[in-house]
Amino acid sequence: MLKTYKYRLYPRPAQEKNLLKILACARNFYNMCLSERKWAWELERRTVSRLDQQQQIKHYKTTFPQAKQVHTHVLLVVTHDIQKAFDGFFRRVQAGEKAGYPRYKGRNGFNSFGFAEHGNGFRLDGNRLKVFGAGRIPVRMHRAIPDNGTIKTCRIKYQAGQWFVAFAVELPDAPELPKTGRFIGLDMGISALITTSEGEKVENPNYYRAGQRKLRVLSRALARKKKGGKNRRKALRRVQRQHMHVANQRGDYLHKLTTKLVQTCDGVALEDLATRNMVKNPHLSKSILDSGWGIFKQYLTYKAASAGREIRFVDPAYTSQTCPQCGKVEQIGLPVRWLDCACGLSIDRDHRAAINVLIKAGWDTPLQLNVGDCAVRVVEAAGL
Numbered sequence: 001m002l003k004t005y006k007y008r009l010y011p012r013p014a015q016e017k018n019l020l021k022i023l024a025c026a027r028n029f030y031n032m033c034l035s036e037r038k039w040a041w042e043l044e045r046r047t048v049s050r051l052d053q054q055q056q057i058k059h060y061k062t063t064f065p066q067a068k069q070v071h072t073h074v075l076l077v078v079t080h081d082i083q084k085a086f087d088g089f090f091r092r093v094q095a096g097e098k099a100g101y102p103r104y105k106g107r108n109g110f111n112s113f114g115f116a117e118h119g120n121g122f123r124l125d126g127n128r129l130k131v132f133g134a135g136r137i138p139v140r141m142h143r144a145i146p147d148n149g150t151i152k153t154c155r156i157k158y159q160a161g162q163w164f165v166a167f168a169v170e171l172p173d174a175p176e177l178p179k180t181g182r183f184i185g186l187d188m189g190i191s192a193l194i195t196t197s198e199g200e201k202v203e204n205p206n207y208y209r210a211g212q213r214k215l216r217v218l219s220r221a222l223a224r225k226k227k228g229g230k231n232r233r234k235a236l237r238r239v240q241r242q243h244m245h246v247a248n249q250r251g252d253y254l255h256k257l258t259t260k261l262v263q264t265c266d267g268v269a270l271e272d273l274a275t276r277n278m279v280k281n282p283h284l285s286k287s288i289l290d291s292g293w294g295i296f297k298q299y300l301t302y303k304a305a306s307a308g309r310e311i312r313f314v315d316p317a318y319t320s321q322t323c324p325q326c327g328k329v330e331q332i333g334l335p336v337r338w339l340d341c342a343c344g345l346s347i348d349r350d351h352r353a354a355i356n357v358l359i360k361a362g363w364d365t366p367l368q369l370n371v372g373d374c375a376v377r378v379v380e381a382a383g384l
Contacts, residue, residue, distance in 0.1 A: 001170070001171050001172070001173055001174065001306060002152070002168050002169065002170055002171075003149075003168075003169050003171055004166050004167065004168055004169070005143070005145055005166070005167045005169055006164055006165070006166045006167075007139050007140055007141060007142065007164065007165050007166075007167075008139070008140045008142075008162065008163070008164055009129065009137050009138070009139055009140075009156070009162075009163035009164060009165055010137070010138045010139075010140065010163075011134065011137045011138075011163055015134050015135055015137055016163070018069070018133055018134040018135070019131070019134050019156065019158070019163065020158075021066060021069065021070075021133075022069070022070050022074060022113060022133055022134065023110070023111070023112075023113055023158060024066075024107075025064070025066060025067045025070045025074075025075075026070070026074055026075065026077075026078050026110070026113040027105050027107070027110040028064075029057075029060055029067075029075050029078050030078050030081065030082060030105055030110065031104050031105060032056075032060070033053045033056075033078065033079060033082045034082060034085075034102055034103075034104060035104075036048055036053065036056075037053075037082070037086065050079050050080065050082075050083040053079045053082070054076060054079050057072055057075045057076065057079075060075065061075075069132075069133040070132075070133060071115065071120075071121035071132040071133065072121075073114075073115045073116045073117060073120060073121045074113050074114070074115065074121065076116055077113065077114040077115065077116055077155075078113070082102070085102040086102060088100075089101055089102055111157055111158045111159060112155050112156060112157040112158065113155070113156055114153060114154060114155035114156070115153060115154050115155075116153055117152070117153065118150075118151040118152060118153070118154070122154050124139070124145075124151060124167070127139055127140075127141055129154075129165055131156070137163075139165065145167065145169055146169070146171060148171065148172055149169040149170065149171045150169065150170045151167050151168070151169055151170075152167075152168045152169065152170050153167075153168045154166065154167045154168070159240075159244060160237060160240035160241045160243075160244045161237045161240070161241070162241075173306075174306050174307070176307060176308030177262070177263065177307045177308060177309070179266055180264055180265060180266050181266060182264060182265045182266055183265065183266055183267040183268075183269070183358065183361075183363040184196045184197050184198060184261075184265055184267075184268060184269070184354075184358065185197040185268075185269040185270075185354045185355060185356070185357035185358025185359075185360075185361060186268060186269065186270050186271075186354055186357065187271065187319070187320075187350045187351075187353040187354040187357060188270070188271060188273060188291070188293050188296070189204070189291075189350050190204065190284065190287040190288065190291060191204065192204060192350060193205075193257075193291055193296075194257075194296075195348070195350035195351055195353070195354045196354055197269075197351075197354040197355045197357065197358040199348075199351050201350070202257060204290075204291055205249070205250075205253055206287075206290055206291075207246045207249040207250050207253070207290065208246050208250075208286070208289075208290040209286075209290060211242060211245070211246050214242060215239070215242050215243070215246075218235070218238050218239045218242055219239055221235050221238075222235040222236055222238075222239055250290075250292050250295070251292075251295065254292055254295055254296050254299055255299060257296070258296065258299040258300040258303055259303060261300060262300070262303045262304050262307050262309050263307075265309065266309060266310065267309065267310040267311070267312065267361070267363055268300065268304065268309070268310075268311050268312075269311075269312045269313075269314055269357045269358050269360070269361035269363070270297065270300070270311065270312070270313050270314070270357065271313070271314060271315075271316035271319060271353075271357055272313035272314060272315065272316060273293060273316055275288065275293050275294050312361040312362075312363075314357055314360035314361055315360065316357075318356075319352075319353040319356040319357055319360070320332070320349050320350070320352055320353035320356070322352075322356055323339075323341040323343060323345060323352070324345070324352060324355040324356050324359060325341065325343050325344075325345045326341060326342075326343040326345070328341060328342070328343070332349075336349065337349050337350075339352055
C-alpha cells in the first residue's frame, strides 16, 4: 500500500533560490518535450515515446549550463509527467469528451518537481531533507513516518510562496477494522453536507462562503496594484494563501468525517453523481464546489479500501422522488423539503433519498419507516 505524507519545508533564501532554479529547469524541459511531440507529429506524423525523450536528458544537461545542478531523476520524472498528460488527452478523445491538448507551462503554471528514488537525489535525514542542488532543508515533521514504511519517491511543490514535500511511502497492508454490522446510505446535499439513512444530518461548514468577505477585500487590493510590481506580487500571494487556507479547512473537515464513517460502518452506499455536469448550473455551482463532493468521495473510497470496508455507488435517478415504503414515484420540485406520501409516510426529502440509496445498494438492512422514527437530527462530523 502506498500512502502520501506531506510536510512543510523551510528553506533558507539561498536554498529557495536553488529550488526555484531546479523548478525552472524542469519547466523548460517539460516545454521542450511537449514541443518535440507536437512538431514531430505535425511535420512528420511521427510519435515520440517517453523512452525517446529520456534519451535526450543527457544532451539537455550538457547543452544548458543551468541544468548541471539539476539531478537526472528530476528530468526523468518530467518525462513521466508529460506522458501522463498525453495519456489523459488520448483517453478524453476516445471517450468523446473535451480533449484538452497538453499546454506549454508558464512560470506560474508549473509548481512542482519530483525524484524517482529515495537516496538518489533526495534523502530524509531526521528533520532535514537533503536535496541535490539545494542542500539540507529543514522539514516540519508534524507526524512521523511509520518505522515499517519505505520512502519510495518524493515531490517538492511551491504553493502560495511556501514549499512542501510529499513522500510516497510503501506500507504493509493494514489489518481490517473490526466489523460493526452497520450499513448506511448517504445523500449528498448543499444545506446539509450528508444525510444518512438513519436520519442524521451533518452540517455543511461552507468554508468558502465564510471566507469570501476576506477574499473579496484581498482581491480588490490586488486589482489596484500595478501589474509587474513587487506590491502586486505580495498582494497575489495573500490571495493565494487565503484560497489555500479555505482548501485546507475543507480537506481537514472531510478527512475527519470520512474517517469516522469508515470506523463506524461496514458499508456505505453513495449516489454516483456526475459532479462535472452539475457544476454547470450557475445557481448551484458555487455551493457544490464549496461542499467538496468529489473530494469526499475520493477520501471515503481510499480509506474504505485500506480498512476492508465496502463502498457501493448507485444510480441517483429518482432517489428523492420515490417513496421507500410504497414505491410510488411522483415529480416533486426541489424547493419542497418535507414530503408526505398517501401511504402515511411523512419524511425529510434528503432522508428519503438516503433510504432509497441504501435500498438500491442491496444490503439487507432493516429500515424503520414509520413517522415517529423519521425525525432528522443534526450531528457534528466528529460525532457521527
